[in-house]
Amino acid sequence: MHLNEMEGKRKILVLCGGKFALGALQKLAYEHYLCGVGIGQGQESVVKTLETAASTSQLPFKHFKDKKSIAELDEWIRSIQPDFIFSISFPFLIPSEVLAYGEKKFLNLHLGPLPAYRGPMPIFEVIRYQEKETAIAVHYINDAFDEGELIFNDFIAINPTDTFGKVATKLSAKAAQVAINLANMLEYATSIPSSAQDENEARYFEFPEEEDTFINWKNMSASEIVSLINACNPWNTGADCLINNSHMKLLSATVSEETHSAIPGTVLSYKDNGKIKIACMDNRCLLVETLSCDWGIVTSEQYVKFLET
């Protein structure tokens, strides 16, 4: 018998996608809500860590390696009989037959504000679109991605220099707090306030493709380019671009207050205080600090030295 059964607490099973959910799992376990952990795909090291931790805590654990293995989800959930199932960056859509386990028993902690940022990679989108804040959105799961009734958006600020990795780290800590707050809410509430998402405000973003991560010198302002660069760091190793017909990825850059009248995308200087200066369409200049090219991840200064040798 688990501690949560002994205490009469709600039993919460967590379906996650990797290390992002570790903080939430720890908090839920500490408060004796956690009754099982499932991971979809996930890095081998994270899967092993979770499996060991679950085994030590005598919690059921299951790894869903691929979409096909989701066929085992229904039986696994029914064997554990949780009161609620939390999805925290779980990569697979939960099939209707699994959702039939119970109405309003499946809740998703979505990593962006809803309904404006539906889709698998909202962190990329909110940074790319220069939002000043993002959120963990808590909603019931239905048979479409991110469309179930919304309970709340819990917001955090995005700083202009935040990269995808930085925002993901902040959201991971936030998700831990939201998960425990939500568990407490489910434990003590007589009813959970929720409402249908406003479809007029809804947007769905597919997983970004190369055209989304590519810098378009003709159409993008310098600050939009910096945001795209931050949105692609580190998961895409930077924003894709062509500089003098060479493909590379920019990992960090800032906007210079200097103006110019060159064609957007033109390299104005390779040695501007150790940075590569590129003309942008709003007459501002982009100062590239770090980039990824065939030689590896290098500073602009190192890149120029390679060019010269």
Place this chain on the structure above:
Amino acid sequence: MQTIGILLPRSTYYETIGFDLFNGLKNNLNETGNDSIRVVTENIGFGSEKQQCYRSAEKLLLEENASIVIAYIGQRGAQLLRPLFLAMNRLLIVVDAGANLPHEADYCPNILYHSFHNSLGAWLSSKMAIADGKKTAGMITGYYDGGYLHTLATTEGFIQNGGEIKFNVATGFKSDTFSMDDLIPHLQNYPGSALLTLFSGDFVQWYFKELIRIFGVGNTAVYLSPFGMEEQMLADAPFPGETTKGVVTWSRQLDSEKNRHFIQTIETNTNKTPTLFSLMGWEAGLLVDKIFRLQSELGIKEITPELLNAIEFESPRGTVKLYPKINTTYAPMYNATVISTENNTCQLRIDGTIESIPAHLDELTSIPLNDVETAWYNSYVCI
């Protein structure tokens, strides 16, 4: 008709805390022409029972349709209620003793902390000790008061300004285990050290008795936080000497028309002496009035960051404004010294005003938390 709710706590050493909060609120609403506002109360005990706290707030929102809920709770209690207020998009005003560090709680647009800033007062009190030339100090607290992170404000306020904490003394929980004998060797080793003190309620009286018993009157340099200088408790405490001082949020001694009016109104209408908690309730009324007026001016029903940012009102302790980074209100604070009454008990003398509170809050909220958090769920002084 607007409805607001208030979650009322209980405390064994501030027996009238719920009464004071409610009467402060009601008297102010009557003052500001808001007597048509329906006020619904719910009791939350010591604030440590999560279910009682959550269900009470839920009842006020779902059954009573309260547009604003006022609650004397701590940050952990507020965290418990956070999803409910986010989901309902209503405002929770936490009337807060401020025993936690203000940045322990994440910013939430639906939670406004109306704080009496005990941590900030402790921080400023430690800086006062430095200004008095103290180079070494010890932190003196107890099993209960030591469980809140105003402890970190106290020590960091001294260390970051060049002092050294040489010892810590923590007492037991009950009067028969309360002793300051452990202080003797420390003051022998570090004579003249500042005693940076965190006590509240009865503990202040026991503390002063012990200092007088062991060291005599006026032989210890004691620096107190606002709840250590709460006048209701000081009135029954033996006088330990004018070497006892600190920082207060409010005092009956503040010389202003608003303060005199507040004191007179509470005394006349309730036949009781106003307390810090009467003032919290009174100011909660001023906040509610301001928020409803701003909503009416802006033609909105929601609570927005812009609306909260526009909050500013005159209170018995000075001008109250918002520190938007963490949605907490602030007002001037005051340097004070404990002086003797004719009966050899304690009262306060106000020595000066501390302005620039936002700058001090900037400093305080820069203290790294390093994942430490308070052990206590209950509202401060509610034991």
